[in-house]
Amino acid sequence: xxxxxxxxxxxxxxxxxxxxxxxxxxxxxxxxxxxxxxxxxxxxxxxxxxxxxxxxxxxxxxxxxxxxxxxxxxxxxxxxxxxxxxxxxxxxxxxxxxxxxxxxxxxxxxxxxxxxxxxxxxxxxxxxxxxxxxxxxxxxxxxxxxxxxxxxxxxxxxxxxxxxxxxxxxxxxxxxxxxxxxxxxxxxxxxxxxxxxxxxxxxxxxxxxxxxxxxxxxxxxxxxxxxxxxxxxxxxxxxxxxxxxxxxxxxxxxxxxxxxxxxxxxxxxxxxxxxxxxxxxxxxxxxxxxxxxxxxxxxxxxxxxxxxxxxxxxxxxxxxxxxxxxxxxxxxxxxxxxxxxxxxxxxxxxxxxxxxxxxxxxxxxxxxxxxxxxxxxxxxxxxxxxxxxxxxxxxxxxxxxxxxxxxxxxxxxxxxxxxxxxxxxxxxxxxxx
Numbered sequence: 321x322x323x324x325x326x327x328x329x330x331x332x333x334x335x336x337x338x339x340x341x342x343x344x345x346x347x348x349x350x351x352x353x354x355x356x357x358x359x360x361x362x363x364x365x366x367x368x369x370x371x372x373x374x375x376x377x378x379x380x381x382x383x384x385x386x387x388x389x390x391x392x393x394x395x396x397x398x399x400x401x402x403x404x405x406x407x408x409x410x411x412x413x414x415x416x417x418x419x420x421x422x423x424x425x426x427x428x429x430x431x432x433x434x435x436x437x438x439x440x441x442x443x444x445x446x447x448x449x450x451x452x453x454x455x456x457x458x459x460x461x462x463x464x465x466x467x468x469x470x471x472x473x474x475x476x477x478x479x480x481x482x483x484x485x486x487x488x489x490x491x492x493x494x495x496x497x498x499x500x501x502x503x504x505x506x507x508x509x510x511x512x513x514x515x516x517x518x519x520x521x522x523x524x525x526x527x528x529x530x531x532x533x534x535x536x537x538x539x540x541x542x543x544x545x546x547x548x549x550x551x552x553x554x555x556x557x558x559x560x561x562x563x564x565x566x567x568x569x570x571x572x573x574x575x576x577x578x579x580x581x582x583x584x585x586x587x588x589x590x591x592x593x594x595x596x597x598x599x600x601x602x603x604x605x606x607x608x609x610x611x612x613x614x615x616x617x618x619x620x621x622x623x624x625x626x627x628x629x630x631x632x633x634x635x636x637x638x639x640x641x642x643x644x645x646x647x648x649x650x651x652x653x654x655x656x657x658x659x660x661x662x663x664x665x666x667x668x669x670x671x672x673x674x675x676x677x678x679x680x681x682x683x684x685x686x687x688x689x690x691x692x693x694x695x696x697x698x699x700x701x702x703x704x705x706x707x708x709x710x711x712x713x714x715x716x717x718x719x720x721x722x723x724x725x726x727x728x729x730x731x732x733x734x735x736x737x738x739x740x741x742x743x744x745x746x747x748x749x750x751x752x753x
Contacts, residue, residue, distance in 0.1 A: 327418075328530055329445070329457075330744060331565075332408040333425035333519070335510045335537030337472035338436055339402035339503075342394045344477055350485040352393055353477060360386045366489055368502055372479065373487075375496045379474075379503035381540070387506045390475050401440065402474055403510065404536035404571050407737035411673075413441045415745055421445060423457065423531075427509050427516040433471035434463060447518035447526070455522025475504040511540045513554075520557070529566045532744055534737075536571040538588065543579030555587040562591040571736050572597040572605065581608045585632070592636050593656070594743075596736045599642040602628070619706075620693050622714065625649045626706030639663070641670065641735050645692060645718050649703065652711040660715045662746040667717035669742035670735045692718070 344350050350372075357365035360382060371378040391397055401410050405425060412422040423445045424437070437444075442461035450456050478501045487494050505511065527533075535558075562568050570592035575581050585608060589595060597605070599621060606616050606628040616624055625638055629649060637650040637658070646667035650656045658666075694702045696716050703712050 327421050328532060328566075328744070329421045329423050329527075330408075330412055330532045330534060331423045331425070331527065332405045332412070332534050333537065334405060334513060334515065334535060335403040335540070336401070336405040336409065336425065336437075337403045337474050337507055337510060338433060339400050339474050339476045340391060341398040341400060341476045341478060342390060344479040344483065347483075347485045349394075350479075350483070353390070354488050356386060356389050356393065359389075369488055369490075369494070371500075371502055372485070372496060373494045375481075375498045375500050377500050377502070379505055379540075381511055382475075382504045382506055384470070384506045386504060387473060387475055390477075390504065391473075399436065401436075402476075402733075403472075404573065404733055404737065405534075407733040408534045408741065409444070410440065411737045411741040412744075413444075415741060417745055420744060423447070424460070425516050425519055426463070427514050427519075428469050428472050429463060429466040430469040430471040431465040431467055433469075434460075434465045436471075438463075447516060447522045449518060449522070455518070455525045457526060472507040472509055474507060477502045477504065505540070507540070510537060512545050513537055513541055513550075515553075515557075520553075523557070524560060524564070527561065527564045529564070531565040533561050533565045533568040534571070534740055535561075535568065535592075536573060538580060538584055539573035539575045541575075541577065541580045543577050546579055546583055551583060551587060558588050558591045562593070567594070568592050569594045569596065569740050571595075571740070572601045573732075574600060574604065578608070581605065585609060589632065589634065589636070594637040594639055594658075594740075595634070596639045596641070596740065598640070598732055598736075602640065606631075620702050621645070622647060622649070622694055622699055622702040622716075623706035626703045626710075626712060628706075629712075630707040630710055637663075639666070639736075639739055641667075641732075641739065646670065646716070646739070647699070648715045650713045652713050656713075658743050658746070660713065662743055663715045664717060665746045666739040666742040667715070670738035671717070671719050673738040674735060 344353060354365055357368055364380060367380065409422055409424060412420055422441065426446045438460050442459065444460045445457040446460055446463055448456050448458035479496055479499065481496055481499045483496045485494050568591065570588060572595060575584065585605065602621065602624060603616050606624055607613065609628055610631050621640060625640060626649060629638060635651060635654045637648060637656050640647040648663045695718065699714050699716050703714060
């Protein structure tokens, strides 16, 4: 549990980057992108067209040359903070709380990237060493850039609803059914989850029970990265953070590699006090735990949450979010970090942030009401169907869903980080530490 302190340090790790938003507004823009992708590889071009045709999101690792060529081909890219750590950090900054001090994981100190971060909050802290090589925390404004490093930039190619383009590999035309994006990533630091050397050498000395830890970033990994050395290092750090800090939250993300999923399930999740995930991740990790059964695809969310939680033997609180519904699941036989009202505050904050940051260009909202087979009154019954051996406390916030939003980029990260940061503030403001 979190120890009482005048100020609480919140460590946000591990993945932070800059998203360069490019807008595919016309068939000409689409053709230009396809030409660039064909130079990279036909397979990448086919994958891009396939996902545009489905109007589905996707992220692929690409070469640094493709990133440079795409930036040069579009006028005035819009640069925004990205990565789950980036969203945690941005939400912490936006709260303007004097009680919270963000501490960043910053393995890249490339000049452009460092200046970008300094503009957001120069007084944020990073791990460093003093002249005597002792671990310290240093204000971001005082950190020296490293010209030898490259900035972690992800190209986020957005396209609108109703974009009609000529198919490059099929017959006829493709018309997008919804707005979405395709992310092209050259980021050797985050894709290999290289940790900041100042963090790894200093966290044991500096982190204590007055700290909160917010972690994510394993989703871009591939099985070949998971050497025994990598697994031992990350598992040890996770155990240490759980033992040393007041609270560790881990945010799951879509992970396509079976080996990576197994590592997360066995070596990372068991040490988190709370875990965040959406409906896709819930089904994915439930299948990885309990077998690839098709029944999980249609199982009500609260039933599957309880079934998976019990199968994993977790003691953590689950914070579930999907468009139109937020739920928590906390075992009653474990002392949890937050009271039910804190969780509800977090859910409401996330919805308010979603509405305020995703306004359509004309400012007009269209709110639809999504119907679930469960509701606040029947929630406990659905949970017991998933696990009758253990008692759970649950909170549900059922809301309307926005059928028109300005952008889908970072939508899930925005929601999840808003929930967690509001939980931090709720605890501090209500002195329920």
